[in-house]
Amino acid sequence: MAIASQEVSPARFSAQLRSHALQTRIMDLILDRGLDVGDALPTESELSAELGVGRNTVRESLKVLQALGVIEIRHGFGMFVAPNNFSALVSGLTFRGRLSLRHKGEEAMELIDVRQALESGLIGSAIDLLTDEHLADLRVTMEAMENAAKKGEPLYEHDAEFHRRLYAPLNNDLLINLMDVFWQVYRKIHLALGTGPVNLEQQTQDHWDIFEAVANKDKALASERLQRHFDGIRLKLKDVAAA
Amino acid sequence: MAIASQEVSPARFSAQLRSHALQTRIMDLILDRGLDVGDALPTESELSAELGVGRNTVRESLKVLQALGVIEIRHGFGMFVAPNNFSALVSGLTFRGRLSLRHKGEEAMELIDVRQALESGLIGSAIDLLTDEHLADLRVTMEAMENAAKKGEPLYEHDAEFHRRLYAPLNNDLLINLMDVFWQVYRKIHLALGTGPVNLEQQTQDHWDIFEAVANKDKALASERLQRHFDGIRLKLKDVAAA
DNA sequence: TTCTAGACATTGGATGTCCCATCTCCTGTA
DNA sequence: TACAGGAGATGGGACATCCAATGTCTAGAA
Structure with a gap:
């Protein structure tokens, strides 16, 4: 799978940008679906499938979003849009x-x-x-x-x-x-x-x-x-x- | 391997705390070794070995530190203490x-x-x-x-x-x-x-x-x-x- | 001397597997 | 009927291993 072919796959973009892009895609997904504070995100596996990247890769971005205070991760339960907190x-x-x-x-x-x-x-x-x-x-x-x-x-x-x-x-x-x-x-x-x-x-x-x-x-x-x-x-x- | 046995392995600590603790350990490592802005960190593999956790786990923390502006990751080259930037x-x-x-x-x-x-x-x-x-x-x-x-x-x-x-x-x-x-x-x-x-x-x-x-x-x-x-x-x- | 091509080290990413934390719901008991 | 406890489902946590991508450095050729 890994349908990354959809995008032109510039390959010249530094990896850092790709990583950042993934974070942005997840945030956009939250905004597009109208999720609000407290709402649940798709599971890691679902995100991995939807975004066409491996679960580890998704997890890295999710951890970053957690660190940025965007989402809250609750082990064994799910991930949620976090309340404002720095x-x-x-x-x-x-x-x-x-x-x-x-x-x-x-x-x-x-x-x-x-x-x-x-x-x-x-x-x-x-x-x-x-x-x-x-x-x-x-x-x-x-x-x-x-x-x-x-x-x-x-x-x-x-x-x-x-x-x-x-x-x-x-x-x-x-x-x-x-x-x-x-x-x-x-x-x-x-x-x-x-x-x-x-x-x-x-x-x-x-x-x-x-x-x-x-x-x-x-x-x-x-x-x-x-x-x-x-x-x-x-x-x-x-x-x-x-x- | 996974010599996590070194610490009591509380297992009761929420996963979030463990994740945060790993980030702190890496930051402490930087400070303890006297690394300064621009200096290179150990490689992912070395960190994985030294901290006694898997490379994927280390990577998640490293990505977070990158997002927090603590380190700079350069694909194919290494990781470095980042200059101040928010x-x-x-x-x-x-x-x-x-x-x-x-x-x-x-x-x-x-x-x-x-x-x-x-x-x-x-x-x-x-x-x-x-x-x-x-x-x-x-x-x-x-x-x-x-x-x-x-x-x-x-x-x-x-x-x-x-x-x-x-x-x-x-x-x-x-x-x-x-x-x-x-x-x-x-x-x-x-x-x-x-x-x-x-x-x-x-x-x-x-x-x-x-x-x-x-x-x-x-x-x-x-x-x-x-x-x-x-x-x-x-x-x-x-x-x-x-x- | 200068430029280029390739070897190398290192990070990026994918997949599979197992573990374990948390919640839900059902069952049994009072 | 109401409450407590446990089994099971859900889903994140951690790890090993593979291969790809990329930046650096060096050796060799022009």
Whole structure:
């Protein structure tokens, strides 16, 4: 079989393009059939037959699509169109970050720059759309963070939750996902470097300050305090990297 | 062979985790050996032997790493640590965008929001670091855009180049890559929708306006004009999606 | 010295086989 | 009747092996 003859089979196209083309064909198949998030894809064997390529080849593309967050593979059950989620990017970006830290750690700094720009740039819009409910959620998160700090527990999750909820009013999944990715990458790099001494109280106070500005709907102050928050993170990262 | 017995072989771990673990092992191998961008990885067979898994299995993970931009695979030659590049993300994000357009196109709008926040948020820092050389590059790009517009050619590439150069002073590869990804995704979605009527002159003038503000180092004005630029894009996208 | 053809190493792809994870449904029991 | 447990079907996971395709490098000829 292998009816690859259908296409002109340019043979000059680099293999990389062929591989990429297969991924595209599968994505097109999903779109053409009107499959939506949660819907099941054909089985590997069916895809292999329909696309005229071996099952291993199909599997390689499917794994890539899984890594790209396009589909979700459930062993023994089937494959499904995945909900939006960028967790896949974490691996790649983390690798980049760790690779760069061997040199000068510049790329890790770039990541902070992007986070800073995104967050301080969007805080104004977020405040515009902020409701009392959102604010209540934020306060709950802050209280949880404070409790954790008193117990000497790491604040990773609460910190992430705070930033996630801060931008929830924007109702922008892409943004939330991106920020989550950056956050996780930063955390992994930080852990890989070995955490320096952390001042839990200072960290909590920083967030309370931001919270206060947001609660008062003071856009300029909130933006400024976010800027400083990231400046602090940047300095800390520089210290750790130097050690 | 298949000396998987080395590890406890938990067998209870979901397959997804095992797959992810293999990718991580390969990345760790790269980092442990001190391989740098451009260096060659062991061959597929060697990896298969070293990691104690079949070549097909290794290949699946390698394809994923390629898709994540971690490695570069050259048919018939070998595999190498890839330079930083996020082009892989384009596929996944484009798929998301097209999927969302079947509904209300919200996710495409989210993409514009993120671009707007990034660009208008960072233009200030970019202007701070702007040199005459950067400015000259920008002017060249603008002149090329104007020429293309006069000939009625599409401005896609010049548009992308303009934004790329606008933030070149920041020397932040992550940012440039991200913006490139967003831009390409936007373009693909736009093409998939069928381009509506485009006003080349207006588009060029928008960019000249931004250029002027940047050349005058007027941060506030540049930021505002960038905001309006994206507002225009957003409106246009809404029109096309509605049609 | 320069160009070309072929050997070689390495990845690309196909097929078959077996294993094992998950779900479904049916049966037996309370 | 309702619930629990297990058998079977479905379908992905892993592997071995073959051959094809391709980029590199080298040896030989002009």
